[in-house]
Amino acid sequence: MTAGRMVAACTIAGSDSGGGAGIQADLKTFVELGVFGLTVVTAVTAQNTREVRAAWPLPPEAVRTQIETVAEGFAIGAWKTGMLGNAATVRAVAESLPEGAISVIDPVMVSTSGHRLLEEDAISDLVEVLMPRASVVTPNIPEAEVLAGMRIEGVEGMAAAGWRILDLGAGAVVVKGGHLPGGEAVDILVEREGEMKVSGERYHYAVHGSGCCFSAALTACLARGMALRESFCAAREFIDTAIREAVGDAGEVRVVNPGGRFIYRR
Template sequence: MSVTPKTALTIAGSDSGGGAGIQADLRTFFACGVHGMTAITAVTVQNSVGVQGFTEIPPDVVSAQIKAVAGDMGVDAAKTGMLATAEIITAVAKTLDEVHIGRNADVPFVVDPVAASMHGDALLREEALEAIRTELFPRATLVTPNLDEVRLLTGVEVTDRASQRDAARALLALGPMWVLVKGGHLYDDPECVDLLSDGVQFIELSARRIDTPHTHGGGDTLASSITAFLAKGLGVPDAVDEGKRFIERCVAEAYPLGEGVGPVSPFWRLA
C-alpha cells in the first residue's frame, strides 16, 4: 500500500538556473523524503554569473498559493526564502496566521532571511528588512541568517566565534524561538561552524571547510533540509544537526555548471 509522505511548503523565489530558491528547495525536499509544495513570490532571471532581474508575484497570489495547499493537503513544516517586498512579507505573515503555521500554532516555520544572491545582487527591497524583523521573526521557530544578513538585521558584525554569540543574542531579541548563525562566510576559519541557540543553549555545529567555489544554493539547501527534518517530526536541535550533515555532503558534491558559481548537490542522497 502507498504511504503518504510528510509535507513541506516553501515560500520563495524561482531561480531560472535551478541552483537556489524554489528549485533548490524542491529537490532538497525530494532528497529528504518529504512532499514539497510551493508558494512562489518572485521569478528571477538568473544563471551562474548573477541575477539579471526579477518580477514579483502579487501579494494576494502569494497568499492564495499558501491557502490552497494548506487548506487541502496540510503542511507539516514551512520555510521562507526570497520574499522581495514588504507587501509580500505582510501578506505571508497574515496568511500563515490564518492557516495556523508558525511557532504559536505548532507547525514549525523556518525563516531564511534572504537579502541578496551570493553574487551580491539584491533579492529584497531595502525597506522590507523592517518587515522581516517585526512580522516574520516573531512567528519563526528558527531563523537562519548568513553573516551579511545578520549585519543588515541587527548591526552586529560577526568576525569570529565570540561575535557569533553576540549576533545570536541580538537576533533572539527580535522574537524567534531559535537562531542559527551560519558561519560559511568566516573564510579564514578552516571549519564552517554554525551557532544554534535558543538563548539558553549555545550549540556549535562544526564541519570541515570544503575547498570549492561552487556553493550556489547552499543557504536554501540547508534551510530546506532542516524544514524537511522538522516536517518528519524531529525537534529543532536534531533537525539542524541532520541539516548540517546534509549540507556538508551537498557542498562536497557541488559541481561546476556555467561560467560562474555552480550549485551544491543533494544527488548523493539518492545514490
C-alpha cells in the same frame, strides 16, 4: 514514515531559472529527505550561477492565495521562506501562515552574485512582522549583521549576533558561518536553552544555493517530527555533502548538489 501518511513541507520562495537555488533547490532537498514538497512562488527570476539578470515579483494577493490554498489541501509539517522581495509580500506571508505553524525563515537579502533580493525598506517588516512567527531563523553572516545591527568577527561574534536576533522574537536562530574566513566552517544554533555549535570542513570554492539547501533540509527534518537540535545536526550533515559534491565547470561558481547524487557530465 507511517505507510499511507504524507509528510509535507512547503517552500515560499522565488523560482531560480538556473535550478541551483530558490524553489528548485528546496524541492530537490525535500525529495532527498523523503518529504512531499509544496510551493508558493513569490517571484520569477532570470538567473544562473553568475548573475540574477532580472526578477519579477508576484502580487501579494497571489502569494496569499497560494498559501491559503495549499494550507487547506494538505497537512503541512513545516513551512520555509526564502526570497520574499518586498514589504508587501513579507506582510502577506506573515498574515497567511497558519497559526502555530512550524516555520523556518531564511532571511534572503542578497544573492551570491550580489543582486538584492529583498528591498531595503522591507527589512523592518521582516523583523517586526514575520520573524516573531518563526520557529527558526537562518541568517548567513551578512544577514545576521543586518538583523543584529553589529559587525561579526569570529565565532564569538556569531553567537552574540544570534542572541540579539533571538531577542527579536524568533523561537531559535541558526547563524551560518560559511562567510567567515579561516579554518573549519562553524554554524551556531542559539535557542533560549543555550547554544550548540557544529563544525565541518570548509570548501574553498563558491557554491550557489547552499543557504536555500540548508534551510530546506532543516525544514524537511522538522516536518518529519525531529527535534530542533537533531534537525540542525542532520541538516548540517546534509549540506556538507551537498557542498562537497557541488557540480560545475572549473573556474565557475558551483551548484549545490542536494543529496550528493552523481550528475552526468559529458
